[in-house]
Amino acid sequence: MKIVVADDDRQMLGALRIILTAHGYDVLVAADGRQALDAAIEGHPDLVVLDLGMPGLDGLAVIDAIRGWSTVPILVISGRTDSAEKVDALDRGADDYVTKPFATDELLARIRALVRRMPTADDEPRVAFADVIVDLATRRVTRADSPVRLTPTEWRILELLVRNPDRLITRETILTEVWGPHHTSDSGYLRLYLAQLRKKLEADPAHPRHLITEAGMGYRFVPQGE
Amino acid sequence: MKIVVADDDRQMLGALRIILTAHGYDVLVAADGRQALDAAIEGHPDLVVLDLGMPGLDGLAVIDAIRGWSTVPILVISGRTDSAEKVDALDRGADDYVTKPFATDELLARIRALVRRMPTADDEPRVAFADVIVDLATRRVTRADSPVRLTPTEWRILELLVRNPDRLITRETILTEVWGPHHTSDSGYLRLYLAQLRKKLEADPAHPRHLITEAGMGYRFVPQGE
DNA sequence: CGGCTCCGTTCGGATTCCGTAAGGAGACGG
DNA sequence: CCGTCTCCTTACGGAATCCGAACGGAGCCG
Numbered sequence: 027m028k029i030v031v032a033d034d035d036r037q038m039l040g041a042l043r044i045i046l047t048a049h050g051y052d053v054l055v056a057a058d059g060r061q062a063l064d065a066a067i068e069g070h071p072d073l074v075v076l077d078l079g080m081p082g083l084d085g086l087a088v089i090d091a092i093r094g095w096s097t098v099p100i101l102v103i104s105g106r107t108d109s110a111e112k113v114d115a116l117d118r119g120a121d122d123y124v125t126k127p128f129a130t131d132e133l134l135a136r137i138r139a140l141v142r143r144m145p146t147a148d149d150e151p152r153v154a155f156a157d158v159i160v161d162l163a164t165r166r167v168t169r170a171d172s173p174v175r176l177t178p179t180e181w182r183i184l185e186l187l188v189r190n191p192d193r194l195i196t197r198e199t200i201l202t203e204v205w206g207p208h209h210t211s212d213s214g215y216l217r218l219y220l221a222q223l224r225k226k227l228e229a230d231p232a233h234p235r236h237l238i239t240e241a242g243m244g245y246r247f248v249p250q251g252e
Numbered sequence: 253m254k255i256v257v258a259d260d261d262r263q264m265l266g267a268l269r270i271i272l273t274a275h276g277y278d279v280l281v282a283a284d285g286r287q288a289l290d291a292a293i294e295g296h297p298d299l300v301v302l303d304l305g306m307p308g309l310d311g312l313a314v315i316d317a318i319r320g321w322s323t324v325p326i327l328v329i330s331g332r333t334d335s336a337e338k339v340d341a342l343d344r345g346a347d348d349y350v351t352k353p354f355a356t357d358e359l360l361a362r363i364r365a366l367v368r369r370m371p372t373a374d375d376e377p378r379v380a381f382a383d384v385i386v387d388l389a390t391r392r393v394t395r396a397d398s399p400v401r402l403t404p405t406e407w408r409i410l411e412l413l414v415r416n417p418d419r420l421i422t423r424e425t426i427l428t429e430v431w432g433p434h435h436t437s438d439s440g441y442l443r444l445y446l447a448q449l450r451k452k453l454e455a456d457p458a459h460p461r462h463l464i465t466e467a468g469m470g471y472r473f474v475p476q477g478e
Numbered sequence: 479c480g481g482c483t484c485c486g487t488t489c490g491g492a493t494t495c496c497g498t499a500a501g502g503a504g505a506c507g508g
Numbered sequence: 509c510c511g512t513c514t515c516c517t518t519a520c521g522g523a524a525t526c527c528g529a530a531c532g533g534a535g536c537c538g
Binding site: 109110112113116117120121122123129131132134135136138139142143145146163164165166177178181 | 336338339343346347348355357358360361362364365369415416420433466467469472
């Protein structure tokens with residue numbers, strides 16, 4: 027769940043970043059309207075938290091710009107309490123409006139309420155190699171148009187590799203990403219799962235062409251094995 | 253555009269009715285929680301404006317009851333300004349929370365913002381699989397042309413799955429969507445409801461073809477089980 | 479060639495997870 | 509007050525999954 031937070035007050039911005047990160051959100055910060063707009067475009071967030079009192083590009087203009095191409099929920103934060111600005115912001119496309127100062131737990135509850143309304147974003151890519159299709163949106167893997175059953179651990183490893191094509195993933199990275207930050211020593215089970223994945227996805231498991239071992243370092247997913 | 257307005261303060265209720273009617277809404281009034289619930293059930297409104305401080309059936313209980321079978325937007329009005337009640341109301345399924353006293357134009361703007369998010373009841377899809385038809389607009393389920401009785405919780409789980417066909421829904425997602433954001437541990441009751449749904453909808457509950465279990469991960473609704 | 483490291487593979491037990499049944503707590507209507 | 513409905517806890521058998529241990533092979537170096 028990715029959130030863009032825009033506020034020109036550095037202290038407030040930092041506080042929001044810490045709070046939201048602590049509650050499990052991925053946070054992209056922006057210190058002015060221009061950065062907010064860029065972050066909203068580049069980051070594909072699930073929510074935008076926008077302070078209205080920003081220099082440069084005005085907060086209301088940011089709402090207009092975002093609404094020009096996106097329906098992402100926008101939660102406005104503002105120091106102004108007069109209803110005129112609330113009405114203006116809401117009618118331009120904002121979904122909620124909170125006045126400073128605000129209670130942190132209320133902000134979090136309003137964020138949850140907005141995210142709850144969001145249809146699950148399905149801009150997840152579909153990765154294909156050989157006769158295998160990995161659909162990250164539906165969490166489904168098909169090979170030659172027939173479904174492949176993966177265990178949860180197998181899926182997590184495959185997802186990690188597939189999301190980073192052509193990049194080398196160290197064994198340590200896989201262990202911490204899949205088994206948690208405390209697992210750094212491999213007593214052999216990682217190789218087991220890689221073997222399992224190859225058995226299920228590679229044409230010739232003994233000579234893999236897409237799930238490549240980099241000796242001494244880790245593994246690499248190659249979409250188009252020559 | 254039909255709105256249910258519930259408030260035990262007759263003066264406030266009348267004022268809201270006049271204001272909303274003047275702005276082109278059809279208004280159904282309710283003077284207590286029981287009437288509010290009845291109106292929300294009978295009237296099929298596009299929005300519910302709910303005062304929390306009502307005698308008899310509590311406002312929070314009304315939210316629970318409505319959310320048991322409907323996703324209609326709920327805007328809460330309350331005299332209490334403490335964040336605890338705001339958080340509670342929002343997490344139970346309210347979409348917005350306005351404290352008294354409030355500016356009329358702000359309330360109207362928030363209503364517009366909520367209605368804007370709502371898909372009209374007409375474009376709600378009707379999902380069909382095997383001999384079962386799930387009508388998301390009327391919230392009815394029929395099997396072989398005869399109606400199927402679902403409990404509120406059963407309906408919510410089915411709706412979540414049916415709205416995301418072919419997609420894997422994690423157990424955690426179901427719990428937070430159906431039971432609220434603070435429920436993350438399943439002590440077994442989720443499996444119960446899935447078994448119940450399968451018993452009511454699957455031809456062979458022991459070998460489901462549409463409500464599929466993905467071991468260790470979650471559940472998946474497959475419209476066309478081959 | 480011998481020793482070493484690293485990787486792939488097989489096997490099987492321990493653990494977790496799932497489906498099902500039985501039943502209690504609480505709300506509701508009569 | 510009592511029957512009904514819904515929700516949820518507990519318990520248990522069976523299946524799926526996880527992972528430790530051990531073995532063999534490939535590559536590297538002296």
